[in-house]
Amino acid sequence: MISKILVVAEHDGKVLNSGTAKTVSCAACINGAEIDIVVLASVAGPIAAEAAQIEFVSRVLTVERAENEHAIAAVLAPQIVVLASDYTHVFGPSTTFGKDLMPRVAALMGVNQVSDIMSVEGSHTFKRPIYAGSAVAKVEAPADSVVVATARLASYSVAGGGNSAEIVSANTTVDVPSHTRVTELKSGATDRPDLQTATRVVAGGRALGSEENFQMIYRLADKLGAGVGASRAAVDAGYVPNELQVGQTGKIIAPDLYIAIGISGAIQHLTGIKDAGTIVAINKDEESPIFEVADIGLVADLFSAVPELTKALG
Amino acid sequence: MEKILVGLKRVVDYNVRVRVKSDGTGVETDGVKMSINPFDEIALEEALRIKDRGDASEVIVISVGSTDAQQQLRTGLAMGADRAILVEAGGGLDPLSVARIFKAIVDRDAIDLVLLGKQAIDNDNSQTGQMLAAIWGRPQATFASHLAVNGGTVTVTREVDAGLEIVEVDLPAVITVDLRLNEPRYVKLPDIMKAKKKPLEQISLAAMGIEPGPAIKVLDFEPPAERARGVMVKDVTGLVAALKDKGLL
Ligand SMILES: Cc1cc2nc3c(=O)[nH]c(=O)nc-3n(C[C@H](O)[C@H](O)[C@H](O)COP(=O)(O)OP(=O)(O)OC[C@H]3O[C@@H](n4cnc5c(N)ncnc54)[C@H](O)[C@@H]3O)c2cc1C
Ligand SMILES: Nc1ncnc2c1ncn2[C@@H]1O[C@H](COP(=O)(O)O)[C@@H](O)[C@H]1O
Secondary structure, eight states: OOOEEEEEOOBOSSSBOTHHHHHHHHHTTSTTOEEEEEEEESSOHHHHHHHTTSTTEEEEEEEEOGGGGSOOHHHHHHHHHHHHTTOSEEEEESSHHHHHHHHHHHHHTTOOEEEEEOEEOSSSEEEEEEGGGTEEEEEEOOTTSOEEEEEOGGGSOOOOOOOOOEEEEOOOOOOOOOSEEEEEEEOOOOSSOOTTTOSEEEEEOGGGOSHHHHHHHHHHHHHHTOEEEEOHHHHHTTSSOGGGBBSTTSBOOOOSEEEEESOOOOHHHHTTTTTOSEEEEEESOTTOTHHHHOSEEEESOHHHHHHHHHHHTO | OOEEEEEOOEEEOTTSOOOBOTTSSSBOOTTOOEEEOHHHHHHHHHHHHHHHTTSOSEEEEEEEEOGGGHHHHHHHHHHTOSEEEEEEOOSOOOHHHHHHHHHHHHHHHTOSEEEEESOOTTTOOOOHHHHHHHHHTOOEEEEEEEEEEETTEEEEEEEETTEEEEEEEESSEEEEEOGGGOOOOOOOHHHHHHHTTSOEEEEEHHHHTOOOOOOOEEEEEEOOOOOOOOEEESSHHHHHHHHHHTTOO
């Protein structure tokens, strides 16, 4: 049977999130799959136009409703379920958006979800990490029901562009609840490269000691044109906002270069950087577990090494 | 609000280095330290604080699993929960079945708020709370790092990829919690003694009339790809040279 996959687009109301094109890459690993994207928004046009350019995509469905202004799972899920009846698979990105929404879709359809697909082994067989990445499970979804899944974005690259898929309006009339209301979004938007898409990331840990000292991480990152990340300890201590956290409960990233500074390398942190190209560690303790995974290690006091490195980069 | 239900899953302690069995049939759990899922401990702490502030009158902890999970429920009672429910189900039920079990208890005990972890650190599924909210037809607020109860609504700060999102949900509702919500209290010895007298109800899956499935089958387990140990450099000059060598500068 041919697989028909519906990919749920992630966007901020204006632009498409690159996680969508990565999810398409994951879906395209299923042999012969026919892939559609659905854009649920209050105004879908510009987002759909972006989605239509993604390689492998046959059609872009748009569902425009005032209630879709914010991505509220309880509002979006019933609309997706209506559309899902035409598909064998419904995929979303394993971001906070997808993790929030997709299990709600799955439950309404009476199925479990395959979380965090890291590789596609067949139309119903996938590999996914468990125990913070300490093990990989090969799982099989039931053949006789729709597969609802999220794609682990660090395992996939952004699908190519240049396509011009057909854009179709697919408005649904299903009732949506009003019991959940978004009142505010506080985001520390900066000009720096986004942590999840940056090709280089410089990250700091507890050892930085203060928000003020953390500035040296930003200075090094700026020299490298890198995004900035942090360990949980650095976020908890208030040196940086939560959206910079890398790891099991933060972001799972796959930059070409990751520089970990004053980070010990707890398993929960390492699971977030497994797919990095080159890992560099600067730590004053040579016994630190971070050195077990580092491609290049430097045992040094960060307070002298980091300014020196920043200077050496010119 | 009257009643808060908190899910406590028994999982391998987060400090344990989990290893895949050599025959690929599972992970090594023999003799391994088991604990309450760390997120669930935070969920319970929050429930207790809501009750302490007078915004709820009863905190109930629930675990679905083997009878060994009594241990985690007793710890929950020692932390301050009023009573516990153990739903006996053999190894690893799927999230949808756990959500259905929670839904049955929510209906039976007229629960106003369900607090769960944002994910169980064994299977890292992050599904159960959202699924319960779906089949219950109620709001969900996932990944909470702050919450405030105001009569019939709860204002929740959610940790999302872009930063922090603030949502308001009507009760009853399901909230899943993130690590920064609070720091759980330590259990004191007298509380452990007191907890022994608190009620712990045991129900079998069959008695609840819930048929598990359709589950996602695990075919096999394998260890993750290892990263080879790299090189150590002596100083910053060596580091810059090594980066240039790899074409990264
Ligand atoms: C359920 C759960 C989920 C978690 N999720 C995450 C997650 O997503 N991300 C995450 O990061 N953590 C996570 N953690 C926390 C994790 O276990 C560690 O506690 C955390 O990663 C430690 O952060 P750190 O390396 O900055 O601090 P520490 O472990 O304290 O390490 C600090 C390091 O700095 C070094 N150092 C000190 N001074 C200097 C100096 N002057 N120069 C150079 N080096 C120095 C030390 O040698 C040490 O190695 C989670 C924990 C749990 C229980
Ligand atoms: N067997 C279980 N017993 C008790 N609570 C559970 C169980 N399974 C899941 N939960 C709750 O649901 C949350 C999310 O689990 P999961 O969807 O498996 O990642 C956990 O943090 C628990 O609060």
